[in-house]
Amino acid sequence: MTEQTLDALIRTDEPLITALSNAAAFLYHSLPNINWCGFYLFDGEKLVLGPFGGKPACTVIPMGRGVCGAAAEERKTIRVADVNAFAGHIACDPASRSEIVVPLILSDGRLFGVLDVDAPVTDRFTEKDEKDLSGATTVLVSKIEAIMNHTGSGLGLPNF
Secondary structure: OHHHHHHHHOOOOOOHHHHHHHHHHHHHHHOOOOOEEEEEEEOOOEEEEEEEEEOOOOOEEEOOOHHHHHHHHHOOOEEEOOHHHOOOOOOOOOOOOEEEEEEEEOOOOOEEEEEEEEEOOOOOOOHHHHHHHHHHHHHHHHHHHHHHHHHOOOOOOOOO
8 A cells, every 4th residue: 555655646847855755744644653754865975864754863974874874885775673783773763662764776777865754662563564565665766767857856855
């Protein structure tokens, strides 16, 4: 259901920031028992805060640091049952106890950013969640590329 809803929700003739904002809001309100959901966008050197739902968050994450930086650098999904056991975890919200981060990789192999989802309980994210969020990011990447092709936007931060 998530993939179909995202596909219908995100239009390719609207700005990228609009698409990411609606995607973050939809996922934040659709996923049970989470306290943060959003995007960190790759600016060519580091991850910078993008659209999200939840409390204010860390604004810049170096590549390789924390769960988001590790997922971006390794270009693979990382699911953490207990963030306090993850070496180098960046605690933007001390209430977060578990996390899943899914990288957004464009079809040409470039990193666009990551989808980050936090929960206030340990061991919140399952293999099914990982599969569902991977499917959602596949739809998102397709829409992101269509928007970038439509608007001529580059990989950097969206023009407002």
